[in-house]
Amino acid sequence: MLSHSKQLFYQKKALFNTVFYSFGQIKPFKLPDLGEKIKDATIKKWYVKEGDRVQELDTLADVATDKLFTQIPSSYNGKIHKRYFQEEEACEVGQVLLDIEVDEESSETSTAPTSSHQQTSTTTTTTEQQITSATSSGKLATPAVRGLIKENKLNINDIKGTGPEGRITKEDVLNHMGKGVQPPLESFRKEAAKPAEQNIPTQKETTQRQAPVTRAVTSIDAPTSKQTKKMNDFQKGMQKTMTSATEIPHFSFKDEFDITELTNLRNNLKKSGVKLTFMPFFIKSFSLALLDFPMMNSTYDSSKPFEYTVWDNHNITIAIDTPNGLAVPNVKNCQAKTIYEIQADLERLRKDAEAGRISPKDIFDGTISISNIGNIGGTYLSPVILQPQVAIVALGKTLLVRPQSA
16 A cells, blocks of 8 residues: 555656646747857847747747847747746846747657756757758758758758758758849849839929928026936947957058049949949959958957967958848858958848848858948048057048049
């Protein structure tokens, strides 16, 4: 005969097993590694609530750090069991973000029940592992994307990846199945063939612009008013970056360049249906110059004052203004890319930045920076260096210089 306490213990154990095997395995989903030196992230927006069903790669939340704003995708198919953080709360990297009741087919080889309170668990697949998982052919793809390729009996080597470091995304597979892969030049021609929107102001708009500006006048006896506002995560990052830049001795050199021939080349390409901005030309020229002056493509660690690291890869950092603040991703391996490929990377980075989908891999490992301030005005600039880089180039406004009459 079993004692009453043992009977109660076995009854509870049986009940747990029934619940566990009936409803699936509960796995903790931890905040993945977002890149070097990032210790935590703020939850800006939840896309799921407890009880919602999710598929692998579905977006769980938007998170922000002082360096980036990105989305966290799910690693499993299943149901959201519990969320551990509210919006605007900070979660440390490696800390459990939520629990997912995983479907049986997503449990993979794990058979033992896993709880979010078991902090020693090492079975959780992180987003970073998904990003860097490679196929046997060397192509980067997540398990879900590889499954989609296998399900449709496709050859992964025929699919061109547009994700970070050439990673094949779900959209790449769907585009390959539906339309095939377009070469960069062809895609630019199709984009350029679209009728351009003409922003010609109407007479009403012109009148409104010319109308005098009136401002409300406050009484001289009114008390002084002010507002104290907290910086958002991006503004905090900019403050840290600008402050750390003051530790670097800066030397500025300013010059002018005649880009008449470059302008003519770009105009001729536009006539043939190729859509190119000036920036890919500047970036490629920058990269070619670095081949002659490789020391400029270096990083410097102030904790090791008598050495610096010269990089073979030209990962050129650019600045993109987004609704969330200034993002600073970089175009990887410019030394090995054509102008068309650089243009395609710039368009992808701009779209991802505006949508809040910048990947950590797009932010880190920049080796030198180029900033285009001229699009908002200004001819001569003094930009600050982005640590740990050692140099930055700033582009001023393009001026039309008319030849003087004799």
